[in-house]
Amino acid sequence: MPSPVVELNRAVAVSMADGPDVGLALLDSLTATGALAAYHLLPAARADLLRRLGRWDEAAVSYREALALCATDAERRFLTRRLAQVPSTSQ
Numbered sequence: 001m002p003s004p005v006v007e008l009n010r011a012v013a014v015s016m017a018d019g020p021d022v023g024l025a026l027l028d029s030l031t032a033t034g035a036l037a038a039y040h041l042l043p044a045a046r047a048d049l050l051r052r053l054g055r056w057d058e059a060a061v062s063y064r065e066a067l068a069l070c071a072t073d074a075e076r077r078f079l080t081r082r083l084a085q086v087p088s089t090s091q
Contacts, residue, residue, distance in 0.1 A: 004035035012045055020049040040069035044079060051086060060086045 007030050015023020027046050036042040047062030063083040070076045
């Protein structure tokens with residue numbers, strides 16, 4: 001059944017097959033719909049793709065957005081660790 005969550009999962013799968021830039025384009029289209037605006041896994045997935053592309057500052061912003069939406073301690077710890085691994089390019 002089509003749904004925004006299925007589209008999110010599809011974008012992640014496409015990124016693994018075709019590259020993070022292709023998956024990011026799909027995620028950006030999904031983000032534009034506003035359908036998952038309060039769902040922490042959308043900015044978390046976006047952050048991971050941006051990290052894989054070396055777009056550190058944008059990845060950090062997306063990790064922070066995911067953290068703000070995250071409800072569980074385990075996921076919060078994971079996202080916090082990922083955010084700490086993002087090199088800072090702003091001085």
